Amino acid sequence: MARLCASNLAFALFMLVPSLEQTEKYLGHLGTLAFVILGSILILASTSPRVDDLFDRLGDRRAAWLAAATLFAVIAVFAFVYPYANAGLVGGGSDLDDELNLAGEALLTGNSPYGLATYLRCPVDLFPGSLLLATPFVLLGNSAYQSFFWLAVFFFIVAVELGSTRAALKVSWVVLLCCPSLWHQIVTGGDHYANAIFVLAPIVVLDRVPSDRPVGRTAYGAAALLGIAVASRANFGLVLPLVLSMLLKRQGWRRALPLLVVTGAAAVAVTLPFYLADPYGFTPLQQTRTAGLVDRGLPLAQTVMPIVAASLALALSVSSKLHGQALFARIAVVQLFPVVWVVIQHSLVTGQLALANTGYAAFALPFAALAWATRPN
Numbered sequence: 001m002a003r004l005c006a007s008n009l010a011f012a013l014f015m016l017v018p019s020l021e022q023t024e025k026y027l028g029h030l031g032t033l034a035f036v037i038l039g040s041i042l043i044l045a046s047t048s049p050r051v052d053d054l055f056d057r058l059g060d061r062r063a064a065w066l067a068a069a070t071l072f073a074v075i076a077v078f079a080f081v082y083p084y085a086n087a088g089l090v091g092g093g094s095d096l097d098d099e100l101n102l103a104g105e106a107l108l109t110g111n112s113p114y115g116l117a118t119y120l121r122c123p124v125d126l127f128p129g130s131l132l133l134a135t136p137f138v139l140l141g142n143s144a145y146q147s148f149f150w151l152a153v154f155f156f157i158v159a160v161e162l163g164s165t166r167a168a169l170k171v172s173w174v175v176l177l178c179c180p181s182l183w184h185q186i187v188t189g190g191d192h193y194a195n196a197i198f199v200l201a202p203i204v205v206l207d208r209v210p211s212d213r214p215v216g217r218t219a220y221g222a223a224a225l226l227g228i229a230v231a232s233r234a235n236f237g238l239v240l241p242l243v244l245s246m247l248l249k250r251q252g253w254r255r256a257l258p259l260l261v262v263t264g265a266a267a268v269a270v271t272l273p274f275y276l277a278d279p280y281g282f283t284p285l286q287q288t289r290t291a292g293l294v295d296r297g298l299p300l301a302q303t304v305m306p307i308v309a310a311s312l313a314l315a316l317s318v319s320s321k322l323h324g325q326a327l328f329a330r331i332a333v334v335q336l337f338p339v340v341w342v343v344i345q346h347s348l349v350t351g352q353l354a355l356a357n358t359g360y361a362a363f364a365l366p367f368a369a370l371a372w373a374t375r376p377n
Helices: 002-045 049-058 060-086 096-108 128-140 143-162 165-178 180-188 192-207 217-230 234-277 283-290 301-316 325-350 358-363 365-373
Strands: none
Touching (some): 002 365, 049 165, 060 165, 060 180, 096 128, 096 143, 128 192, 143 165, 165 180, 192 234, 234 358, 325 365
16 A cells, blocks of 8 residues: 555656646746645545546446547647647747747758757757657648647557556546646647657557567567657657666567667667768757756756766666566656756755756656556556
């Protein structure tokens, strides 16, 4: 019982932290505290046997219909709110969708996306993997549409991992109810959650590769997709030591090495051409050097933090049972760590609690949610 309560509270941390930036902005410190308390209570209540009984009575077919209705409801909210958010009338808007749209249009016309700037005069500074994965949705009309696709993928992943559509519906509803940051990303066209899910998806496939059968095309395809996904943002490089360890322990060197080569080759193949075309204009590296990791008041913090984060990822990869729930939980920890570092750093420098960067904890949430869903009862 104590272990279950601890896992629920740990999940509450991962669930609520991404929204602290927005709740502090609009509700202040007291409102943020109330949000944390109420959110924690809701998460704990969701594990009640009575709640499980309610979902069990639905049946998988009805749960699937409710999941589809939920997705359509999310799309309807987007359709209503997005035009106002995009115009800056709700929440100040965001230019991340504009960045992805500009980059996708450039790629579709055979041009480099780097050197372009959004309407807020911010440069296109995401790594190529993120731009490539958003481009099909740009072709459909708007990169913001990718959120719907990847939310559906997340539901499917949870349903497969748990073997239950009903359980996947419950997890999805808990995430939607307890994470305002997810809604903010959806209605402003952000891609943080989508980005995390398309890193999660190939990892789940690789984690399920049987060790007693020949490695098939699905595994190699997942390895290639992981390479492209990891080449989307620098923080996702931290998942590689854990995935490497998982593959070595489950598959052995002979079977794991080709998969690792494919992952590395895919990451290099989508990144290197853009860098070689214009090394000085490759803005993702400039963004990595400056995004939230300034040295203000803490000398060398910009250098030390990536080293500590990489060391943490390596330390967590040393495990005899790095599979399933343990793998997802440890990846969530290494994705949350840079956010915690930056919050502590800025709080020490400013002398007050600084929650401005907690939105980046979105990159940890899908991993944490899947770890929570697959936890031992």
